[in-house]
Amino acid sequence: xxxxxxxxxxxxxxxxxxxxxxxxxxxxxxxxxxxxxxxxxxxxxxxxxxxxxxxxxxxxxxxxxxxxxxxxxxxxxxxxxxxxxxxxxxxxxxxxxxxxxxxxxxxxxxxxxxxxxxxxxxxxxxxxxxxxxxxxxxxxxxxxxxxxxxxxxxxxxxxxxxxxxxxxxxxxxxxxxxxxxxxxxxxxxxxxxxxxxxxxxxxxxxxxxxxxxxxxxxxxxxxxxxxxxxxxxxxxxxxxxxxxxxxxxxxxxxxxxxxxxxxxxxxxxxxxxxxxxxxxxxxxxxxxxxxxxxxxxxxxxxxxxxxxxxxxxxxxxxxxxxxxxxxxxxxxxxxxxxxxxxxxxxxxxxxxxxxxxxxxxxxxxxxxxxxxxxxxxxxxxxxxxxxxxxxxxxxxxxxxxxxxxxxxxxxxxxxxxxxxxxxxxxxxxxxxxxxxxxxxxxxxxxxxxxxxxxxxxxx
Amino acid sequence: xxxxxxxxxxxxxxxxxxxxxxxxxxxxxxxxxxxxxxxxxxxxxxxxxxxxxxxxxxxxxxxxxxxxxxxxxxxxxxxxxxxxxxxxxxxxxxxxxxxxxxxxxxxxxxxxxxxxxxxxxxxxxxxxxxxxxxxxxxxxxxxxxxxxxxxxxxxxxxxxxxxxxxxxxxxxxxxxxxxxxxxxxxxxxxxxxxxxxxxxxxxxxxxxxxxxxxxxxxxxxxxxxxxxxxxxxxxxxxxxxxxxxxxxxxxxxxxxxxxxxxxxxxxxxxxxxxxxxxxxxxxxxxxxxxxxxxxxxxxxxxxxxxxxxxxxx
Numbered sequence: 001x002x003x004x005x006x007x008x009x010x011x012x013x014x015x016x017x018x019x020x021x022x023x024x025x026x027x028x029x030x031x032x033x034x035x036x037x038x039x040x041x042x043x044x045x046x047x048x049x050x051x052x053x054x055x056x057x058x059x060x061x062x063x064x065x066x067x068x069x070x071x072x073x074x075x076x077x078x079x080x081x082x083x084x085x086x087x088x089x090x091x092x093x094x095x096x097x098x099x100x101x102x103x104x105x106x107x108x109x110x111x112x113x114x115x116x117x118x119x120x121x122x123x124x125x126x127x128x129x130x131x132x133x134x135x136x137x138x139x140x141x142x143x144x145x146x147x148x149x150x151x152x153x154x155x156x157x158x159x160x161x162x163x164x165x166x167x168x169x170x171x172x173x174x175x176x177x178x179x180x181x182x183x184x185x186x187x188x189x190x191x192x193x194x195x196x197x198x199x200x201x202x203x204x205x206x207x208x209x210x211x212x213x214x215x216x217x218x219x220x221x222x223x224x225x226x227x228x229x230x231x232x233x234x235x236x237x238x239x240x241x242x243x244x245x246x247x248x249x250x251x252x253x254x255x256x257x258x259x260x261x262x263x264x265x266x267x268x269x270x271x272x273x274x275x276x277x278x279x280x281x282x283x284x285x286x287x288x289x290x291x292x293x294x295x296x297x298x299x300x301x302x303x304x305x306x307x308x309x310x311x312x313x314x315x316x317x318x319x320x321x322x323x324x325x326x327x328x329x330x331x332x333x334x335x336x337x338x339x340x341x342x343x344x345x346x347x348x349x350x351x352x353x354x355x356x357x358x359x360x361x362x363x364x365x366x367x368x369x370x371x372x373x374x375x376x377x378x379x380x381x382x383x384x385x386x387x388x389x390x391x392x393x394x395x396x397x398x399x400x401x402x403x404x405x406x407x408x409x410x411x412x413x414x415x416x417x418x419x420x421x422x423x424x425x426x427x428x429x430x431x432x433x434x435x436x437x438x439x440x441x442x443x444x445x446x447x448x449x450x451x452x453x454x455x456x457x458x459x
Numbered sequence: 460x461x462x463x464x465x466x467x468x469x470x471x472x473x474x475x476x477x478x479x480x481x482x483x484x485x486x487x488x489x490x491x492x493x494x495x496x497x498x499x500x501x502x503x504x505x506x507x508x509x510x511x512x513x514x515x516x517x518x519x520x521x522x523x524x525x526x527x528x529x530x531x532x533x534x535x536x537x538x539x540x541x542x543x544x545x546x547x548x549x550x551x552x553x554x555x556x557x558x559x560x561x562x563x564x565x566x567x568x569x570x571x572x573x574x575x576x577x578x579x580x581x582x583x584x585x586x587x588x589x590x591x592x593x594x595x596x597x598x599x600x601x602x603x604x605x606x607x608x609x610x611x612x613x614x615x616x617x618x619x620x621x622x623x624x625x626x627x628x629x630x631x632x633x634x635x636x637x638x639x640x641x642x643x644x645x646x647x648x649x650x651x652x653x654x655x656x657x658x659x660x661x662x663x664x665x666x667x668x669x670x671x672x673x674x675x676x677x678x679x680x681x682x683x684x685x686x687x688x689x690x691x692x693x694x695x696x697x698x699x700x701x702x703x704x705x706x707x708x709x710x711x712x713x714x715x716x717x718x719x720x721x722x723x724x725x726x727x728x729x730x731x732x733x734x735x736x737x738x739x740x741x742x743x744x745x746x747x748x749x750x751x752x753x754x755x756x757x758x759x760x761x762x763x764x765x766x767x768x769x770x771x772x
Contacts, residue, residue, distance in 0.1 A: 096737065099737060102739065103741070213626075222720045222722065223718070275629075276627050276629035278632045417734065420720065421720070424720055424721045424722035428633075428721050428722045430634065
């Protein structure tokens with residue numbers, strides 16, 4: 001006879017309840033243990049030697065950033081500091097990673113080299129996870145006066161992030177298309193909206209039925225791009241999605257309607273844009289569009305594109321106004337709670353700022369420092385002739401927005417989900433313009449009533 | 460009939476009475492110990508998060524805002540009554556499901572019949588037809604983003620050779636075409652799995668039954684309709700259920716290709732949940748997840764009633 005022990009159902013339930021209670025009790029206990037455990041403390045101390053750097057860039061910028069981090073690591077090794085930087089490019093998906101570490105309250109990077117970062121900067125700033133850089137940078141002797149005018153973004157007088165590449169919107173023009181249409185950028189550039197439309201019309205190709213087969217003016221039929229173009233038109237007229245104080249709106253008016261009409265005319269009356277176009281970068285790079293409004297981040301890939309002969313020009317004026325988008329690639333620290341790590345992170349930001357001339361020369365972007373802008377390698381970089389409109393956007397004071405919202409994905413300079421979704425209803429013929437603006441107004445105001453936007457100054 | 464040790468060839472332990480009846484034997488404990496790793500894994504990574512999610516759905520929890528408050532059913536009420544984007548995502552998801560499920564089931568069955576018939580090329584075809592299923596959603600979506608390009612995609616290129624078909628078809632930028640286009644991608648991707656399930660079911664049907672029906676004078680279609688299909692019923696219900704659940708959870712193509720556009724016409728429920736997560740609104744996002752679960756349960760229940768599950772002995 002086998003030696004069996006009898007277990008009743010009650011015994012099983014008792015055992016399960018005890019095991020579950022034990023597991024639940026172990027969770028806070030383990031957290032408390034980890035907080036006070038000297039081994040965990042030592043591990044954190046050792047980890048001070050490795051700073052985590054996250055980047056959110058495509059190529060070639062991601063590889064170039066990695067190279068500069070490697071250079072800094074070599075410097076640290078030569079100095080014998082015992083600190084190293086570990087680089088990780090998270091593109092796309094950095095927002096989700098940041099949300100995950102925020103939820104876990106653990107795993108924060110020390111430094112982030114962002115794309116623009118505007119979709120998530122405000123919520124982490126208001127959440128207290130992105131501290132002001134000034135205390136750290138002041139202590140290590142950061143050269144604030146080396147920054148060019150317009151390159152600092154301040155919230156209540158404090159810099160929570162620095163710009164390592166400045167950006168603005170500009171016009172990209174396919175010179176082969178222009179030459180074929182008999183247009184000369186030197187003698188008659190598309191400087192005003194009226195001249196830009198003449199250029200676009202002359203360069204548009206249409207089939208026998210009048211359908212656009214090659215857009216004279218690249219404009220997609222949905223998504224962030226028409227939203228950004230609408231925003232540019234709106235700002236040229238003096239409007240904006242949010243008021244300067246970030247508490248109200250300034251688009252549900254004649255300016256907002258006129259901006260919508262302008263875009264719809266590109267598809268309908270002027271017939272210079274193909275509403276079915278989706279991938280704008282692909283269409284521009286493969287020569288299937290003649291004029292493309294975008295940012296200077298397109299310069300590098302355009303230069304690499306074989307057979308693409310192009311020029312750039314500043315954004316066109318319209319009814320007395322000229323608008324652009326003053327932004328830049330942001331770098332910031334996250335509050336890891338460890339002062340040693342934050343000081344070490346500040347040292348890297350200082351060093352990188354001192355080498356932004358070399359970085360931007362290679363990346364094809366715009367250097368925000370005086371010393372970097374004067375370097376021969378930067379002045380003579382291949383993208384230099386194309387970057388002038390970016391400098392003009394800052395030097396000539398084009399209109400641009402100066403606030404963003406903690407719910408960053410909502411607005412994010414007209415790429416935001418609320419703006420694109422509501423305006424898509426117009427481009428797709430689902431709603432009349434006024435109806436769409438009314439609905440958008442309602443949605444935006446509801447969000448602002450919950451939390452106003454975060455305003456910053458540009459200095 | 461008396462059950463005896465000799466009859467069964469094993470030792471029989473008679474049941475005890477009251478609280479001390481034999482519920483777990485030593486062998487039972489050994490068996491449960493083998494299940495324990497999975498149970499722990501399930502508890503930590505499935506059951507625990509699920510319970511947490513249910514709890515969060517009754518709060519206004521935001522990852523970065525202090526002070527989570529219990530709000531009762533407020534999130535659910537808002538979703539059902541005052542969130543047009545969520546309503547649109549439900550409609551889109553049901554539309555997508557209505558296309559995907561019948562297509563993958565019917566095409567999968569037809570392909571399985573072809574493979575099972577052992578016609579010329581069936582072995583090679585089996586590999587080719589199943590191959591898409593092993594690709595990741597990222598690869599599939601990126602490839603199909605190119606295939607569905609409005610002007611230079613392969614689909615437009617070949618269709619435009621048909622007289623009357625335009626040379627520019629906005630598969631992904633037209634509100635009426637975007638969800639069918641994503642469904643087309645998913646049909647290509649997932650039909651191989653349905654095919655394999657049906658193939659297993661077909662190979663489980665005794666040949667004698669097929670031969671007997673032919674001897675009785677049944678044609679090919681009659682054999683299929685009156686013999687094969689009824690015997691495939693368990694596999695059919697399984698395939699429909701699995702495809703239903705997978706289609707209700709669609710996310711990848713929306714995230715990679717369309718970002719929910721145009722005009723939220725490719726928002727799925729899971730994509731909407733993801734967008735709430737990106738806004739760090741965990742309480743609201745959790746309520747979306749729970750509602751999705753209830754929707755899937757309801758649809759599965761309806762399916763069970765309509766098809767009236769029958770298990771074969």
